[in-house]
Amino acid sequence: MYRYDEFDHQFVKERVAQFRDQVERRLSGELTEDQFKPLRLMNGVYLQLHAYMLRVAIPYGTLNGIQMRKLAHIARVYDRGYGHFTTRQNIQYNWPSLADTPKILEELAEVEMHAIQTSGNCIRNVTADHFAGVAADEVADPRPYAEILRQWSSLHPEFTYLPRKFKIAVTGAEKDRAAIQVHDIGLHLKKDQHGQLGFSVYIGGGQGRTPMVAKKIREFLPEADLLSYVTAIMRVYNLYGRRDNKYKARIKILVHETGLEELRGAIDAEWQILKDSELKLPEADIRKIDRYFELPDLKARPDALFALAVDKQRDPDFRAWVNQNVVPHKNAEYGVVTISLKPIGEAPGDASADQMDAIAGLAEAYGHDEIRVSHEQNLVLPHVALGDLKAVYDGLLTIGLATANAGLITDIIACPGLDYCALANARSIPVAQRISRRFASLEQQQDIGELKIKISGCINACGHHHVGAIGLLGVEKKGEELYQITLGGSADELTTIGEITGRGFTPDDVVDAVETIVQAYLGLRIDSAETFLDAYRRVGAQPFKDALYGEVHAAA
Numbered sequence: 001m002y003r004y005d006e007f008d009h010q011f012v013k014e015r016v017a018q019f020r021d022q023v024e025r026r027l028s029g030e031l032t033e034d035q036f037k038p039l040r041l042m043n044g045v046y047l048q049l050h051a052y053m054l055r056v057a058i059p060y061g062t063l064n065g066i067q068m069r070k071l072a073h074i075a076r077v078y079d080r081g082y083g084h085f086t087t088r089q090n091i092q093y094n095w096p097s098l099a100d101t102p103k104i105l106e107e108l109a110e111v112e113m114h115a116i117q118t119s120g121n122c123i124r125n126v127t128a129d130h131f132a133g134v135a136a137d138e139v140a141d142p143r144p145y146a147e148i149l150r151q152w153s154s155l156h157p158e159f160t161y162l163p164r165k166f167k168i169a170v171t172g173a174e175k176d177r178a179a180i181q182v183h184d185i186g187l188h189l190k191k192d193q194h195g196q197l198g199f200s201v202y203i204g205g206g207q208g209r210t211p212m213v214a215k216k217i218r219e220f221l222p223e224a225d226l227l228s229y230v231t232a233i234m235r236v237y238n239l240y241g242r243r244d245n246k247y248k249a250r251i252k253i254l255v256h257e258t259g260l261e262e263l264r265g266a267i268d269a270e271w272q273i274l275k276d277s278e279l280k281l282p283e284a285d286i287r288k289i290d291r292y293f294e295l296p297d298l299k300a301r302p303d304a305l306f307a308l309a310v311d312k313q314r315d316p317d318f319r320a321w322v323n324q325n326v327v328p329h330k331n332a333e334y335g336v337v338t339i340s341l342k343p344i345g346e347a348p349g350d351a352s353a354d355q356m357d358a359i360a361g362l363a364e365a366y367g368h369d370e371i372r373v374s375h376e377q378n379l380v381l382p383h384v385a386l387g388d389l390k391a392v393y394d395g396l397l398t399i400g401l402a403t404a405n406a407g408l409i410t411d412i413i414a415c416p417g418l419d420y421c422a423l424a425n426a427r428s429i430p431v432a433q434r435i436s437r438r439f440a441s442l443e444q445q446q447d448i449g450e451l452k453i454k455i456s457g458c459i460n461a462c463g464h465h466h467v468g469a470i471g472l473l474g475v476e477k478k479g480e481e482l483y484q485i486t487l488g489g490s491a492d493e494l495t496t497i498g499e500i501t502g503r504g505f506t507p508d509d510v511v512d513a514v515e516t517i518v519q520a521y522l523g524l525r526i527d528s529a530e531t532f533l534d535a536y537r538r539v540g541a542q543p544f545k546d547a548l549y550g551e552v553h554a555a556a
Contacts, residue, residue, distance in 0.1 A: 001062050001063075001064060001292060001293065001370065002059075002147050002289070002292045002293075003112065003292065004112045008112070009109075009112075011154070011155075012109045012112075012114045012116070013109060015043070015105075015114070015116060016102060016105045016106050016109055019039070019040075019043045019101070019102055019105060020102035020106075022036065022039045022040070023098060023099065023101060023102050026040075026098070027098065027099060033047070038120070040052075041119045041120040042116070042117075042119075042120050042122075043101075043105065043115055043116065044056065044057070044114075044115025044116065044117075044118035044119050045098070045101055045115070045119075046119060047422070048094065048420050048421055048422050049418075049419075049420055049421065049422050050095075050420070051094065051095050051096070051097075052096060052097070052098050052101070053092055053093065053094050053096075053420070054092065054093045054096050054101055054104060054115060055086070055090050055091070055092045055115060055118040055119060056071070056090060056091050056092075056093070056108060056113060056114070056115050056118065057090055057113070057114060057115060057116065057117065057118050057125045058089050058090055058091060058113075058125070058373050059125060059126065059146065059147065059150050060089065060126060060127060060128035060132070060142075060143045060146040060147065060150075060170075061089035061127060061128060061130055061372045061373040061374065061375075062132075062143060062370065062371075062372055062373075063113075063370075063371050063372075063373070064363070064369050064370060064371065065360035065361070065363045065364040065369050065371070066111050066360075067111045067112070067113055068356050068357075068359060068360035068363070068371055069356070069357055069360045070107060070108065070110070070111045070113065071083055071091055071356055072353040072354070072356035072357045072360070073107070073353070074093065074104055074107065074108070075093065075352070075353040075356065076353035078093070078096045078097075078100045078103075078104050079093045079094065079095045079096055080094070080095045081352055081353050082350050082351060082352045082353065083350070083351060083353075083356070084347075084349050084350050084416060085341060085349045085350075085351065085373050085377050085378075085379070086349065086377065086462075087375045087376075087377060087413060087415075087462065087463070087464055088118075088124065088125050088127060088167070088375065089125065089127045089128075089130070089373040089374070089375055090118055090125055090373070091373070092416075094416070094420050116154065116155070117153070117154065117155075119165075120165065121161055121162045121163065121164055121165055121166075122153075122159065122160055122161075122162060122165065122166065123149075123153040123156070123159055123162075123166045123167075123168065123234075124165055124166065124167050124168075126146045126149045126150050126153070126168045126169070126170065127146070127167075127168075127169045127170075127178060127375060128142045128143050128146045128169065128170045128171065128178055129142060129170075129171045129172060129173060129176075129177045129178045130177060130178075130372045130373065130374035130375070130376075130378075130380050131173075131177060131327070131336055131372075131380070131382065132171075132172060132293075132372075133293055133295065133382065134295075134329050134330055134334075134336050134382045134383065135172075135173050135175075135177075135327075135330070135336070136328050136329070136330055137173045137174060137175055138172045138173045138330075139172050139173065139189055139190055139191055139197075140172050140189055140191075140197055141172055141290070141293050142170040142171055142172035142178075142187070142189050143170075143293050144286065144289040144290045144292070144293050145170050145187065145189065145199075145223070145226060146168075146170050147289055147292070147293075148226065148227065148281065148286070148289055149168060149170075149226075149227075149230065152227050152230075152231075158234070158235070158238065159234050159238060162234075162237070162238055162241070163237070163238070163241035163242060163243050163249040163250075164241070164246060164249035164250050165250075166184045166185075166234070166237075166251070167183045167184050167185075167206075168183060168184065168185045168186075168187070168230075169183040169185075169186055169187070170186075170187040170189065171186075171187070171188055171189065172188075172189040174493065175492065175493060176188070176491075176492045176493040176495075177374075177492070178375065179375060179464075179467065179491035179492075179495070180202055180205070180214070181202055181205045181213050181214045181491070181493075181495035182205040182206060182207055182211075182213065182214065182464075182466075182467055182491055182495060183202070183205050183206070183214065184203065184204070184205065184206060184237075184250065184251045184252070185201065185202065185203055185214075185230060185233060185251075186201075186202035186203075186205060186214050187199045187200075187201060187202075187226075188200040188201075188202070190220070192220050196222065196223075197222075197223045198220045198221050198222045198223050198225075199218075199220070199221045199223070199226065200216060200218065200219055200220065200221075201216070201217050201218040201221050201229065201233075202214035202215065202216050202217065203215060203217050203233060203251060203255060203263075204251055204252040204254070204255030204256070204260075205252060205495075206250050206251075206252045207461035207464060207465075207466045207467070208250070208459060208460050208461045209247050209459050209460075210247075210248075210250075210252065210253065210256075211461070211466040211467075211497045212252040212255075212256065212497075213495050213496070213497060214252075214495075215255060215260050217233075217260065217263075217264050217267070223281065223286060224280050224281045224282075224283070224286075225271075225275055225280065225281075226281060227279040227280075227281060228271060228274040228275045228277060228279040228280060229267075229271055229274075229275070231274055231279055232267050232268075232270040232271035232274055233251075233267055235270050236263065236266045236267050236270055237251045237254060240254055240258070240266070241253075241254050242254070295330070295331075295383070296368040296369075296370070296383055298331050298333070298334055298368070298383060298385075299385075300333065301333045301334075301385045301386065301387050302333075303387050304333040304334075304385055304386035304387040305333070305386060307386070307387035307390075308322070308386040308387060308389060308390075311389070311390040315390075317402075317404070318389075318390060318393050320404045320442060320446075321393055321402055321403075321404040322335075322389060322393075323404070324404040324405065324406050324407070324408065324446075325337060325338045325339075325340060325404055325405075325406045326338070326384075326389060329382075329383065333385060333386055334383055334384060334385055334386060335384050335385075335386055335389060336380065336381070336382050336383075336384070337367075337380065337381040337382075337384050337389070337392060338374070338378050338379075338380055338406040339359060339378060339379040339380065339381065339396060339401055340378055340401065340403045340404075340405050340406055340411060341377055341378050341379060341401065342377075342378070342403060342405060342410055342411050342412060342436065343400050343401060343403050344403065344405075344410060344436050344437060344440045345433050345436050345437045345440070346433065346436075347414075347429045347432070347433065348377055348412050348413060348414040348429070348432050349377035349413075349414070351379070351401075354399065355399045355400070355401060358395060358396075358398070358399045359371065359379060359381075359399075359401075361395070362381065362392055362395045362396070363381055365391075366381070366384050366385070366388040366391060366392050367381035367382070367383055367384050367392075368383040370382055370383060376411070376413055377413055377414075378406065378411070404442060405442070405445060407450050407452070408445040408446070408448070408449075408450065408451065409435075409439045409445055409448050409451045409453060409518070410435070410436045410439055410440070410445060411452070412432045412435060412436060412453045412454070412455060413452070413453070413454040413455065413463050413464055413468070414428040414429060414431075414432040414454070414455040414456075414463050415428050415455070415456050415457050415462035415463035416428065416429065416457070416462075417429055417455075417456075417457030417458075417463075417474060418457050418474070418481070421457060421458070421462075423457075423458050423460055424457030424458045424474060425457060425458045425459075425474050425475050425476035425481065426457050426458070426474025426475065426476065426481035426482070426483065426507075427457060427474065427481065427507070428455045428456065428457040428463055428472075428474060430507070431455055431472065431483065431507065431510060431511070432453075432455055434511045435453060435511055435514055438511050438514075438515060439515075439518075447522075447528065448518060448521075448522070448532070449528065449531055449532070450531045450532070450533075451469050451470065451518070451521075451531070451532045452468050452469045452470075452490075453468055453469070453470045453471075453472070453514070454467065454468030454470075454471050454472070454489075455468075455471075455472040455473075455474075456471075456472070456473050456474065457474040458473075458474060458475075459473065459475075461473075464491065465486060465489075465498070466486065466489055466497050466498055467489040467490055467491035467495065467496070467497065467498065468486070468489050468498060469487070469488065469489060469490065469498075469532050469533050469536070470485065470486075470487060470498075470514060470517060470532075471485065471486035471487070471489050471498045472484070472485060472486075472510065472514075473485075473486065475504055477504070480506070481506070481507055482504030482505065482506060483504050483505050483506075483507070483510040483513075484500060484501075484504045485500070485501045485502075485504075485505065485510075485513060485514075485517070485548070486498030486499060486500050486501065487499055487501055487517070487536060487541055487544055488533065488536045488537065488541065490533055499541050501541065501544065501545050501548055501549075502545060502548065502549050503549070513548060516547050516548055517544055517547065517548065518532075519547070520543060520544050520547035521535055521536075521544075524539055524543055526538075
């Protein structure tokens with residue numbers, strides 16, 4: 001993983017000192033909250049319903065044991081003993097005092113972490129495939145390019161005050177695990193017919209009030225042109241993106257209102273000025289960054305397959321966990337472990353300080369000191385020898401994180417919702433907990449198969465409900481919390497926006513509604529191999545609407 005150079009250390013240190021002064025002036029009354037707001041947002045500090053919230057950046061979702069232990073320490077000392085891992089591969093603390101935030105940032109800087117550009121109208125944390133560098137279906141590791149984009153975008157003077165926040169994601173596999181088509185810019189790393197690396201470039205994706213799937217603007221961009229072309233896109237957006245209406249300020253609206261071809265012409269014209277400038281990436285510089293992300297020294301483990309087979313035979317719960325939460329590594333003697341932060345009945349994405357400490361220990365002992373955060377609000381140990389899987393499982397079992405549900409119906413994405421967020425209309429966490437309990441049986445979950453439920457407490461879609469196979473959106477009507485259901489969404493290489501089924505459901509009825517949808521699917525599917533999404537795409541929405549509302553109501 002990337003390590004800070006001298007510039008990084010100095011840059012973060014100076015930012016901490018600057019923010020300490022700003023906080024002191026706010027606490028003394030010299031700055032009003034309105035004056036302080038843009039300053040705190042530049043350092044990842046939000047004001048939520050009950051307290052300030054701090055969002056810490058985890059670039060492309062990669063960190064080590066020391067960094068995870070620091071996150072645990074901050075949760076224990078400055079918060080209420082836990083943190084919340086987000087869909088942007090970051091972590092949030094919901095209860096720090098404002099007076100403590102400079103000290104927290106100072107401690108983060110000690111382990112090469114910060115909270116810069118995790119909020120505000122700037123380029124946010126660049127995300128990547130959480131299986132990057134280890135996935136068997138990968139063309140190349142996308143994280144070096146995410147790191148290049150991080151270095152380029154950090155405090156970029158031209159893009160510090162964009163029309164709206166801006167999000168970039170990178171993937172290096174045909175199976176899109178980074179949701180690139182619901183980002184402002186999505187980059188798909190691939191090789192051309194000559195074996196040269198480059199990118200398919202997508203622009204204008206996003207969720208929120210106006211969900212849109214990104215459009216491919218360039219089929220193949222050579223890797224050397226990455227920064228110049230992205231800069232051209234950013235310049236055109238910065239110049240023409242709407243600033244009169246924040247709800248129409250994202251680049252997706254610019255793509256929609258201008259049209260892809262006209263916008264491509266403006267971007268290409270800008271790119272002609274930039275493509276042979278100092279923004280062209282030298283081959284030596286790219287390969288230098290690559291070396292930070294080389295695979296660790298994975299020792300040969302000839303005993304691995306036999307040891308794993310014995311352990312699976314002895315322990316059926318362990319066997320179920322391996323089958324669901326472990327995927328193949330590029331090295332056949334190793335596996336990639338998903339640590340589900342979705343124990344039955346718990347808040348999705350939350351991890352206690354003790355759990356974070358324990359995961360750091362497991363990563364150090366069995367995972368070559370590397371941890372990933374997924375946009376699905378889980379953690380990943382990317383390099384675990386097959387013979388060590390039982391030890392990892394046993395360690396997770398002791399901290400309540402050995403749930404074998406990765407990708408199943410209880411592996412729910414949810415935003416903090418009305419329990420914390422000032423923008424929310426409804427609660428997300430209690431609904432996620434109740435759905436999780438309703439489908440707690442692992443046998444039932446396995447019978448249902450892959451099914452992604454995603455819940456947002458408001459139209460801003462932090463819970464990615466638009467791209468859930470079953471999406472729940474919290475709305476408010478006449479002072480009552482209701483949940484609107486969408487079906488058929490996905491955030492993979494076949495990205496689709498879910499279709500609204502009809503009227504919303506009360507908090508008391510929404511879990512029953514989800515079960516009704518699931519039962520309808522089980523009755524409709526051809527066989528157990530047909531996933532919910534496959535069945536939905538085959539039969540359409542109407543059978544599910546009929547099940548939810550009755551045939552007469554649905555037809556009307």
